[in-house]
Amino acid sequence: MAEPLIVIRGLSKSFGGLRATDRVDLDVPEGETHAVIGPNGAGKTTLIGQLAGDLRPDAGMTRFAGQDVTALDAPTRSRLGLARSFQITSIFRDFTAVDNVALAVQAHSGHSFRFWRPARAERALRDPALAVLDSVGLGDRADVLAANLAHGEQRQLEIAMALATRPRLLLLDEPVAGMGLEESQRMVRLLGGLKGRVTIVLVEHDMDAVFTLADRISVMVYGRIIATGTPEEVRGNAEVRRAYLGEEATL
Amino acid sequence: MLHRSRTIVMAVGVLALALVPPAAAALNQPFYVDLFRRMMIFALAALSLDLVLGYGGMVSFGHAAYLGIGAYAVGILAFYGVDNGFLQWSAAIAASAVAALVIGAISIRTSGVSFIMITLAFAQMLYYLGISLETYGGDNGMPLRTRSQFAGLIDLRNPYAFYYLVLALLVLFLVLGHRLVNARFGMVIRAAKSNEPRARAIGFSPFRYKLVAFVLAGGACGLAGALLANQTEYLTPEFMHWTRSGEIMFMVILGGMGTLFGPVVGAIVLLGLEDVLSALTEHWQIILGPFLVLVVLFAKRGLFGLLPGEVLRDG
Amino acid sequence: MLFLMAAGLTLVFGIMNLVNLAHGSFYMVGAYLATTFFSWTGSFVAAVVLSLLTTLAVGVLVELIALRTLYERDHLDQVLATFGLILFFNELIAILWGRAAIYTATPAAFAGYIELAPRLRYPTYRAAVILVGLAVAALLYVVVTRTRLGMLIRAGASNRTMVAALGVNIRLLYTVVFGFGAALAGLAGLMAGPIYAVQPGMGEQILIQVFVVIVIGGIGSIRGALVGAILVGMVDTLGRAFLRPLLSTMVSPNAADAAGPALASILIYVLMAAVLFFRPQGLFPARG
Numbered sequence: 001m002a003e004p005l006i007v008i009r010g011l012s013k014s015f016g017g018l019r020a021t022d023r024v025d026l027d028v029p030e031g032e033t034h035a036v037i038g039p040n041g042a043g044k045t046t047l048i049g050q051l052a053g054d055l056r057p058d059a060g061m062t063r064f065a066g067q068d069v070t071a072l073d074a075p076t077r078s079r080l081g082l083a084r085s086f087q088i089t090s091i092f093r094d095f096t097a098v099d100n101v102a103l104a105v106q107a108h109s110g111h112s113f114r115f116w117r118p119a120r121a122e123r124a125l126r127d128p129a130l131a132v133l134d135s136v137g138l139g140d141r142a143d144v145l146a147a148n149l150a151h152g153e154q155r156q157l158e159i160a161m162a163l164a165t166r167p168r169l170l171l172l173d174e175p176v177a178g179m180g181l182e183e184s185q186r187m188v189r190l191l192g193g194l195k196g197r198v199t200i201v202l203v204e205h206d207m208d209a210v211f212t213l214a215d216r217i218s219v220m221v222y223g224r225i226i227a228t229g230t231p232e233e234v235r236g237n238a239e240v241r242r243a244y245l246g247e248e249a250t251l
Numbered sequence: 252m253l254h255r256s257r258t259i260v261m262a263v264g265v266l267a268l269a270l271v272p273p274a275a276a277a278l279n280q281p282f283y284v285d286l287f288r289r290m291m292i293f294a295l296a297a298l299s300l301d302l303v304l305g306y307g308g309m310v311s312f313g314h315a316a317y318l319g320i321g322a323y324a325v326g327i328l329a330f331y332g333v334d335n336g337f338l339q340w341s342a343a344i345a346a347s348a349v350a351a352l353v354i355g356a357i358s359i360r361t362s363g364v365s366f367i368m369i370t371l372a373f374a375q376m377l378y379y380l381g382i383s384l385e386t387y388g389g390d391n392g393m394p395l396r397t398r399s400q401f402a403g404l405i406d407l408r409n410p411y412a413f414y415y416l417v418l419a420l421l422v423l424f425l426v427l428g429h430r431l432v433n434a435r436f437g438m439v440i441r442a443a444k445s446n447e448p449r450a451r452a453i454g455f456s457p458f459r460y461k462l463v464a465f466v467l468a469g470g471a472c473g474l475a476g477a478l479l480a481n482q483t484e485y486l487t488p489e490f491m492h493w494t495r496s497g498e499i500m501f502m503v504i505l506g507g508m509g510t511l512f513g514p515v516v517g518a519i520v521l522l523g524l525e526d527v528l529s530a531l532t533e534h535w536q537i538i539l540g541p542f543l544v545l546v547v548l549f550a551k552r553g554l555f556g557l558l559p560g561e562v563l564r565d566g
Numbered sequence: 567m568l569f570l571m572a573a574g575l576t577l578v579f580g581i582m583n584l585v586n587l588a589h590g591s592f593y594m595v596g597a598y599l600a601t602t603f604f605s606w607t608g609s610f611v612a613a614v615v616l617s618l619l620t621t622l623a624v625g626v627l628v629e630l631i632a633l634r635t636l637y638e639r640d641h642l643d644q645v646l647a648t649f650g651l652i653l654f655f656n657e658l659i660a661i662l663w664g665r666a667a668i669y670t671a672t673p674a675a676f677a678g679y680i681e682l683a684p685r686l687r688y689p690t691y692r693a694a695v696i697l698v699g700l701a702v703a704a705l706l707y708v709v710v711t712r713t714r715l716g717m718l719i720r721a722g723a724s725n726r727t728m729v730a731a732l733g734v735n736i737r738l739l740y741t742v743v744f745g746f747g748a749a750l751a752g753l754a755g756l757m758a759g760p761i762y763a764v765q766p767g768m769g770e771q772i773l774i775q776v777f778v779v780i781v782i783g784g785i786g787s788i789r790g791a792l793v794g795a796i797l798v799g800m801v802d803t804l805g806r807a808f809l810r811p812l813l814s815t816m817v818s819p820n821a822a823d824a825a826g827p828a829l830a831s832i833l834i835y836v837l838m839a840a841v842l843f844f845r846p847q848g849l850f851p852a853r854g
Contacts, residue, residue, distance in 0.1 A: 078454035092445040107454035112435040368777040376835035497649040537657035543650030
C-alpha cells in the first residue's frame with residue numbers, strides 16, 4: 001500500500017521550558033479528513049505550524065507525499081502542495097478579495113520577476129481566482145476590499161486562497177472559530193464539499209464541526225497525541241474522556 | 252486602475268512642471284529653473300525610495316547612500332577625465348545597484364528596528380568613507396570638472412535642456428514605476444508588505460523579491476545622484492549624510508507613501524518650503540522640525556492621500 | 567560613554583518599543599547644559615546635578631508633548647517624528663549657543679593623571695568616566711532585575727495591556743523610563759564635554775555609533791549594550807591605532823596612509839555587518 005500523504009515521527013518543539021509538541025507521531029492517508037482536538041494549550045497550533053514549515057522542530061521528521069520535508073521552509077512546502085489557514089484570520093487586508101486569491105494563483109504559476117505586464121490584466125491569474133472565489137461562495141464579493149469583508153467571509157477567503165494553490169493537503173487552524181451559527185454551518189458545508197477531494201488536517205474546538213467532518217480524530221493533551229481513531233472510537237476511549245472530554249461533558 | 256481625478260492631477264502636474272522654464276524666463280527669474288530641476292531630481296530619489304518603503308514596506312533609512320554613490324561615480328570618472336555621460340551615468344547606476352545588492356543582502360535578513368538601523372549604519376559607513384577619500388576632496392568635497400557630455404546629443408550646460416532631460420527621466424520613471432508596481436513583481440512585494448506570513452504560506456519567498464526591489468531602487472537613486480552631481484557641479488559626502496536620508500524619507504511621507512505621484516509632490520513641497528523658510532530665517536530648521544512631527548502625527552496618508560481616490564493606493 | 571548612551575537608548579527601544587533618533591539630542595543638551603552650568607556656578611558637582619535634572623525634565627517634556635501618541639504607531643512614524651525633533655533641537659542649540667564649538671575645562675579634581683604602571687599614565691578624568699560607566703551598569707542591572715520598578719518595566723515590555731489592566735499607570739511608567747533614558751544620555755553628554763568639542767550636531771555623530779552598539783548587542787538588552795559598547799570602542803580605537811602600521815607592512819606606506827583612516831572609520835560597520843550576518847538578532851537577544 002502507498003505511504004500515507006503525511007507521515008510524522010517524533011516531532012518535538014519546546015518554547016523555553018514548555019514542551020509544545022512532544023514526540024508526536026501521526027499518519028494521514030491521502031483523501032482523509034483528520035481532526036486534531038484537545039484542550040487549549042495542548043500544542044495543536046504548534047503542530048500546524050510545524051506541518052506548514054513556519055516552526056522548525058527541535059527533533060523528529062515530517063514526510064509529505066513520500067518526500068522528507070523536515071528542513072523545508074513554508075514557501076517551499078506551499079509549492080509542494082501544502083496549504084494552510086491561520087488561527088487568527090490572515091489575509092491581505094488592503095487588497096480586494098479577487099486580488100488575494102489571484103496572488104495565491106500567481107505564487108504557483110512560475111516566478112514573479114515580471115515587471116511590465118499588469119498582473120490584474122492576466123487572465124491566467126484572474127480567471128482561476130474568480131472560479132475559486134465562486135466555489136467558496138464569494139463570487140459576488142470579488143471586488144470588495146478584503147478588510148471590508150465580514151468575519152465569516154474573510155475565513156472563506158482564506159480557504160479560497162488555500163484552494164487556489166491547488167493543494168494536496170489543507171491545514172486548517174480553527175476554521176469556524178468566532179463564527180455565528182449560520183456562518184459556521186456554511187463553512188462546514190464548504191469543507192464537507194472538499195472532503196475526499198483534498199486531504200485535510202484540521203484543528204477545531206467546535207465538536208459539531210469535528211464530528212460532522214472528520215474521518216478520524218487525534219486527541220492531543222500536553223503536547224502528546226493520546227489517542228487516534230474514528231469518531232466512535234475516540235468517543236468511547238476512556239483515557240480521552242478522563243483527560244479531555246470530561247471537561248466538556250456533552251458529546 | 253487609476254482613479255480619474257488622480258490622472259488629471261498628474262497630467263496637470265507634469266504640464267505645470269513643463270511650463271516652469273518659460274514662466275521663469277518670462278518673469279526673468281532663471282533661479283526657478285534651477286530650483287525646480289533640483290526638486291525633480293529629489294523627486295526621482297524619493298520615488299525610488301517609495302518603491303522600497305511604500306510598496307515593499309522596508310524602512311530603509313540609508314537611501315541617501317545611493318544618491319552619494321551615483322554622484323561620486325560621476326565625479327570620480329570626471330576626475331580622471333572621463334566626461335562621457337553615457338559611461339558616467341551607467342557607472343552611477345551600476346555602482347549604486349551593486350551597493351544596494353550588498354547592503355540589501357545583509358539587511359533584508361532582519362526586520363523592524365534592526366533593519367532601520369542597519370541601513371542607516373551602512374549609509375553612515377559610506378559617508379565616513381567619502382570623508383576619508385582625501386584624493387576626492389575628503390570632507391570638503393570637490394568640484395565637478397564639467398557636466399556630463401552626451402556627444403552633442405544634449406548639452407547639459409544649457410539649463411533648459413538639462414531641465415527637460417530631468418523632467419523626461421522623471422516621467423519615464425513614473426511610467427516604469429506604474430508598470431512595475433502593478434505587474435506580478437509589484438504584487439508580490441506589496442503582498443509581502445501587507446502580510447508576510449500569509450505571503451509565505453501561499454508560496455512566495457519574499458526575500459528574493461524584496462532584494463530585487465531594493466537593488467532597482469538603489470540603481471534608480473544612483474541615477475538621481477548622477478543628476479544631482481551635474482546639478483550642483485560639486486560633490487561632497489554631505490550627499491550621503493543621514494539627515495539627507497531622513498529628508499528623502501520625509502518627502503515620501505509628506506507626499507503620500509505607496510503612491511507614485513506622492514513622492515514627487517513631497518519633494519516639491521519640502522524643497523519649496525525649505526526655500527521659503529530659509530529666506531525668512533537662518534534657523535529655518537526650527538520650524539521645519541516641528542512641522543515634520545505634526546505631519547507624522549496628523550497627516551499619515553500624506554498630501555496626495557488627501558485627494559479622493561482608491562483606498563487601494565495604486566498610484 | 568558609548569555604553570551610557572546605548573543603555574539609555576536600549577531601555578527606550580526595547581522596553582517602550584520606540585525608535586528614538588532624538589536620543590542624540592539629549593546627549594547634546596546634556597553637554598551644553600553642563601558646560602553652561604559649570605561656567606555659571608564654577609562647581610562641577612553643581613553642574614552635573616543641575617544638568618542631569620534639566621535633561622530629565624526635557625526628556626519628560628518631549629515625551630509628554632510629542633512622543634506619547636507614537637508608541638502604537640509603526641517604526642517609520644517614530645523615526646520621522648524624532649528626526650523632526652533633532653532638526654528642532656539642533657537649531658535651538660544653534661540659536662541659544664551659536665554654531666561654533668565650545669570647550670569645557672576638565673574639572674580640577676580630575677585634571678591629573680594616574681599611574682597605572684611605571685611610565686603608563688592614564689588621564690584621571692577618563693578613568694573617572696569609565697568608573698561612572700561601570701557604576702551605572704551595575705545600578706541599572708540592579709534596578710531592572712531586582713526592584714519593583716524594574717519588574718514593572720519588564721512586565722510592561724512584554725505585555726503593555728496586561729500591566730495596564732493590573733492597574734499600573736503605564737503612561738506614567740513610560741514617561742519615567744523615557745526621562746530616565748534621556749538623563750542617561752545627558753550624563754554621557756556632560757561627561758563628554760571635557761573630552762570632545764561641544765557643538766550642534768554632536769549628538770548625531772555618537773547616535774549612529776550607539777545604533778551600531780545596540781544592534782550588535784541585541785535590541786533591548788542592557789548586557790548586550792555593555793558588551794557591544796566595549797567591542798565597538800575597542801575595535802574603533804585599535805583600528806585607528808594599528809590599521810595603518812599594519813597595512814604599511816603589506817602595501818606601500820603611501821597606500822596605507824590613504825587607506826588606513828578610511829578603513830578605520832568603517833571598521834565598526836564591518837563588525838556590525840559581520841555580527842548581523844551570523845546573528846541577525848544581535849549577540850544577546852533580549853527575548854525569545
